[in-house]
Amino acid sequence: MKQTSKEGRIHVVLNPKEKPVLAADWPDQPEHSLLRSIEQEMEALIGLSGLKTLIRELYASAYISKKRTEAGIETKGHMLHMLFTGNPGTGKTTAARLIASMFKRLGLLEKGQFIEAERADLVGEYIGHTAQKTRDLVKKALGGVLFIDEAYSLARGGEKDFGKEAIDTLVKQMEDHQNSFILILAGYPREMAHFLSMNPGLQSRFPLIHHFPDYSVDELLQIADVIAAEKKYEIDHDSRHILTAIIEQEKRLSGFRFANGRNIRTLIEKAARRQAVRLMAQSVHSKKELKMLKGEDFQLSQ
Template sequence: MALTPEERAERIRNRKAKAALNRLNALPGMTGLKEQINQMVQFAKVSKLRERMGLKTESHSNHMVFTGNPGTGKTTAARLIGEAFVHMGLLKTTKNEIPFVEVHQSDITESLVGGSEKKISAKFDAAQGGVLFIDEAYSFLGKSEHNTDSKVMTVIVQKMEDMRDEIMVIAAGYPKEMEDFLNFNPGLRSRFSNKIHFPDYAVADLVAIAEVMCAEREYEISPDYRERLSQRLDQERMLPGFGNARTVRNIVEQSIRRQSLRVSVLARPDRDELVTLLGDDVSLLSVQPVVSEKEQLLESISKAKKRLFEIEVEELLS
């Protein structure tokens, strides 16, 4: 039996939604996120079945808060979730392309009275039918001039309600600061009913991310590269400002440059030599021992005494 155009279109949408969800599930880690998204997906499916049978359905907010350190995959996940939800019909749209609008505090800064409110409103309009991703949402606060922060938050709350079927708002940032953001306006917390934390990646997940990054660039990693990379990531995780996947990207790019230097001196490198990253292509951090000023002074005195003794011996022997 031939499919109707509507049935064919629905199959295409379902296939695209499944593809986006598969890409999301293939990302390393993010167990809590994947579980919650699966709950939302199954809820949407059951709601559709209930609606077809004339049963009551519950409305559900798609807006989310993502908390976590930089480089934990928040933006990537937001894109894939938005793509899947649009194809599932959870977000109404008439656009061919699914919008993903990322907004920072600097994007809406305006010296004129009322300018910031107009700019954030325009961002909502641009994201209609897709995702509005507010990064470091708490940076919008503390703009006391003309009471700008309160006015901007009022616009955000109103737009989230008015466009709840047409847009998914995802606010992201550090956990503690995001609590300050949610507490700033009484309407924010109730509208962001889905809160997901992105923990720092384990070393094994970071290595898996490195493999994906290398494969995208048509490089392969050797067993000794994987071992040396794990050692480097163990060092990096102890440093302040560790960037998770961003740190991995920097190491991979550094490794490729080091590999290029190594391969460039070969007379006729073959394909394996051109694509393979070896352990020597990962530089370990030089960890300097912490030495007190007293220890440094004593060491300097010792070296000076030793040098004086060597000079006296040289004079005696001359």
């Protein structure tokens, strides 16, 4: 379900008993082929049920807005700037790219380019330089999506840092170029709360705020299988309980700094190196042995 605050911001809140609306439940019409294509892309994503619901809502809103226009109903453009919060490796960048692709294919964006930026792309070295760099970046993004990851880094230096100038300029550009581009800011929850406090008009500019929760252990195991397969490895079935224990331990010790998918990728890469050392003791290697990651490889990777 959606909750709308007094400021008009939409917060996507999932009821665990609610079943998301699937494309298969919608009318089987050729004009919905784009949604079905997007649905197939999302099927490859593990977890992220809240994101999948959000994307369906965005598609439906765009579709019905088009129908309203065709029916002669005056329809004003919706601001689609977004704020993503979540711990490392929870899929924020993947989500931004998918949403940009959908908007481009829907024709909501004049050009549809997707531009990723970080602090260094906005913050200059002297007074006035930052504002110009930020304006130039927004100009480059007009007609498309500007994605700024770790956006809280703009607030890193406090009041006297040039990052504040970048924030103020972004707010002004969002006002000057309403509906001309989509700005997506992403970062860790605690840091983003401080970031939003740097400019009183910043938070109200984002009608869509979405939190990416940490992956469950079962989802992380699925991610491990996907990453291993990408690298042409397999995880020994009999050793999965060892990998499960390692993931649970890392989640417990790392707390909110647990890097989710990134941690899993590191685990697989370490295990692959340990497997290589283990196999060096043999002179003959079967194809199965060369592909298999065993429990001892993960134990030694800690």
